Amino acid sequence: MxxxxxxxxxxxxxxxxxxxxxxxxxxxxxxxxxxxxxxxxxxxTFAAEGGGALPDPLDHPDPAAAAEAAAVENLLRCWVRETGLGRPAGPVLRIPLRASGTALLVPVRYWSPAGWHRFAQARLEGAPAGAPAVDAVTLAALISREGPRTATAPGAPGAHAAPGEHGGSDLVGRVADSVHRTAEFIADRRRRPTAPATVALDRFLSAEQSLLLGHPLHPTPKSREELSAAEVRRYSPELHGSFPLHWMAVAPSALATDSAWTERGRPIPAAQLLGRLAPGLPLPAGTTPLPLHPWQARDLLQRPAVAALLDAGLLHDLGPYGEPWYPTSSIRTAHRPGAPAMLKLSLGLRITNSRRENLRKELHRGVEVHRLLRTGLAEQWQASHPGFDIVRDPAWLAVDAPDGSPVPGLDVLLRHNPFRSGDxxxxxxxxxxxxxxxxxxxxxxxxxxxxxxxxxxxxxxxxxxxxxxxxxxxxxxxxxxxxxxxxxxxxxxxxxxxxxxxxxxxxxxxxxxxxxxxxxxxxxxxxxxxxxxxxxxxxxxxxxxxxxxxxxxxxxxxxxxxxxxxxxxxxxxxxxxxxxxxxxxxxxxxxxxxxxxxxxxxxxSPTLRCKANLLTRLGGLDELVGPVDTQSVYVTITNPLHD
Known part of the structure; x- marks a missing residue:
């Protein structure tokens, strides 16, 4: 380091x-x-191709207008890539909307060979002079009517990605929510461009909480529909949120765990590590502490399987406890400056394309990779590349039902925290x-x-x-x-x-x-x-x-x-x-x-296969469900590296 x-x-x-x-x-x-x-x-200022200099819409003094512009550009970038639209001959890109019998006319501010295009306001072809530009929600509705089957790029998605009513309406609602949240994030950061002291002193955390706009080629990068306004402020890294963890205690017969964490050559169980993170936590005799995201804890208490574990005395609800933890860019991974571990928590919110609850095989995978690297593979690799490493995930703790099956959402992964405050x-x-x-x-x-x-x-x-x-x-x-x-x-x-x-x-x-x-x-x-x-x-x-x-x-x-x-x-x-x-x-x-x-x-290769975030969303796919080769929609795009 x-x-x-x-x-x-x-x-x-x-x-x-x-x-x-x-x-x-x-x-x-x-x-x-x-x-x-x-x-x-x-x-x-950007010169629209063929036009004069224009101010960047992301700098608009109204945060809502800046968020709207960002969302429209994201949708347009996605649709251009995922339908195989090429660079226009002139300064205006025409996007046909066959299902609606019209087209969009979009001035091009900047055309990117790599796909990060910049666009001015989009308008419907034939709209009268002075008609308003197409906003993000309207654009999402128009795109939803087109559906994945309109994709013209070679290798466009097949029947498995065909949208139902859920896919289109879901996209529109999530675009609206993403715009609203982005406006909130921009407004807050303009008011408070300097981070709170605890965040500012930890450069890794400060960077993790700086992604206001999100993925430039995702249609709903900041959607968090299941959160209330108060929860958005508390749990969002963009607003410098923080919260104490919600703790439960797990009886030995319901405990599932593995650890390859070592200190000075000694193995350290996950339960011991978690106990260090919450000193003084009152635990029933013989039980093991389990931290949860507060939103996840509230949601879990409504699930019959969790209620049954509580009734049987295999699980004990201890409530919130301890110092604040800070959400990182993934929202569900919590960081506390100076702590030896970060916590990758289950969070049943829909974030980008998936509900973010840990799968048991993924918990095993983190420990397995750590063990694999310790077979001498890491030393062999890093002999030539000493400045690069994998952040290890060497321990986890979860809950099993009485029949031995995993209980979804009741788990935590412990990740090494290799970053000092000055890194x-x-x-x-x-x-x-x-x-x-x-x-x-x-x-x-x-x-x-x-x-x-x-x-x-x-x-x-x-x-x-x-x-x-x-x-x-x-x-x-x-x-x-x-x-x-x-x-x-x-x-x-x-x-x-x-x-x-x-x-x-x-x-x-x-x-x-x-x-x-x-x-x-x-x-x-x-x-x-x-x-x-x-x-x-x-x-x-x-x-x-x-x-x-x-x-x-x-x-x-x-x-x-x-x-x-x-x-x-x-x-x-x-x-x-x-x-x-x-x-x-x-x-x-x-x-x-x-x-x-x-x-x-x-x-x-003259073409490459590329994940299509917009078509994946229209198809209603969860990227954590099903075989790895069908979890997302992939399309074929022109390879800008190919001569």
Whole structure:
């Protein structure tokens, strides 16, 4: 881990940049973004392709208008990608709506080869002059009428994704809720751009609570329909929420647990770890503590299976207890600065495309991966990539019914907390997410702030700094993930929220971390080798996947979501020319050709399979239910890396 950096009062604002000599400067690939006297970029205006400069709608003084604009752009980006619409010949994109007998006309502010397009307000074709623009809810309703079967991209979803009434109405309602929540988050962050002291002093937590807009290619990134207004404020990382955990006590006959957690070579049971996190918690004799998310605890008490356990004395409701915990970007994983563990809690809310309750096989998977890495695999891997590691999930505790079956939602996963307060570690989604900053009127991302400060400190152009930053990211974060697949036959679901980058005091990438007990793909072709390393591997975790499915998912999560998403952020935020970064990525993949099948797949295939979040939502699919190869809708898109 990188050495601690001085704590800051302002929310994860980059420290004063310092020169670094790790990589020789790259040639300047373009002109710099205009900067103000303090060296930061001026508030953004976008020139609609073929038109004049326009203010960025995300900077609108009305938070509701900014949230509306963000939601419309998300829906349009999703529909463009998932239906195979190409770049228009002129400055306006025409989107046919055949089921409604009309079309949308959308001025293009910026067309991104990687998919992070920027659009102006959409209007219905033929609408009279002065007619209002199409809002997000109306756009969602229009898209819902079209349905997944209108997707024209090769390999569009088949019958399994056909929407029912639930899919369309569900999308409209969740879009409305997401817009409302986003407006609340923007308004609050503009009022309070500096985080509370406890959050500001922990740079990892500060970054985790900075994703105001969410996934730029998801239709409902901030929907939380089941939460009341008071619960949104209490449980949302975007509002710096915090809460004490709700505790239960589990009788020995109902307890299910496993732990590979060690300290100084000694195994530590999950129950002992949990006891340390709530000193003084009054427990009935012989029972084990179990922490729950407060919302989950209230919901569980309404379930007959849980009521039966309480009536039988196998479960005891102890209520809220202890110091506050803070939600991270996933909402359900709780962090407390200085605690040795983070807690991945079950939470039956619909967040993005799934209800987020832990599956028993996923709890087994986290411990299994930790044990696998301790067979010598981690040392072998990190001999060449010492700056990258997997955040371990080595212990869990759950509840079984009297018949031995798991009780859904009554569980907790204990995750290592490797981050000290000064470690500048943030997931890529937090790096690229626009938000207000102290003393700023415009929405800016941490990426834009970092690049601008480095440019000002070095006297180089923003484009040149962006290119060097990107190259270092490939070396320190992407290369180790490819190497792990080549070494072990394990692909990581390394999307932007699961992948963290470690920055040095100047803001350059120096390492990375992967986190997620769910997102491992053990290749069937490596089953025998992995079985030799850890006998019985995969028997309870259900982690082995056919190589063809692994290749598809790895290409999406690491190639499209992570790296192309980062390239799209550089381009759409006017930090660099995407074509230059795509060329750099191609050169990198060429040099990494011996690290598994992914580099050749990304370089040679004219098309790629891509997860379709909008069509998945229209299809009413829960990504945690069913076989891994049918949990989401995938479509075929043009590969921007292919010559």
């Amino acid at each position: 990188s050495p601690p950096c001085p704590a800051r009062a302002a929310e994860d604002q980059p420290p004063a940049p310092q020169p670094t000599g790790e990589r020789a400067p790259v040639a300047d690939p373009g002109a710099t973004v205009p900067r103000q006297k303090d060296g930061t970029a001026r508030p953004r 500048d570690a943030l997931c890529i989604a937090a790096l690229t997410a626009p938000r207000p900053w102290p003393g700023r009127t415009a929405m800016r991302s941490r990426l834009a702030e970092t690049v601008s400060r480095l440019a000002a400190a070095t006297g180089r152009t923003t484009a040149a700094v962006s290119a060097e930053w990107f190259l270092r990211y490939l070396d320190h974060v992407v290369l180790p993930v490819l190497a792990f697949d080549a070494l072990a036959g394990i692909a990581l679901e390394a999307h932007q929220q699961n992948t963290l980058v470690l920055l040095d005091p100047a803001g350059w990438p120096v390492g990375g971390r992967y986190r997620d007990n769910q997102g491992y793909y053990f290749r069937d072709s490596h089953r025998a080798e992995l079985e030799r390393r850890l006998p019985g591997i995969g028997s309870t975790s259900d982690t082995f996947v056919p190589d063809a499915v692994t290749d598809e998912r790895f290409a999406y999560y690491l190639g499209i979501n992570n790296v192309l998403g980062l390239i799209g952020a550089f381009g759409s935020q006017r930090l660099a020319d995407e074509r230059v970064l795509l060329a750099a990525f191609r050169r990198f993949l060429g040099k990494a050709a011996d690290l598994g099948p992914l580099p050749a797949q990304l370089l040679d």
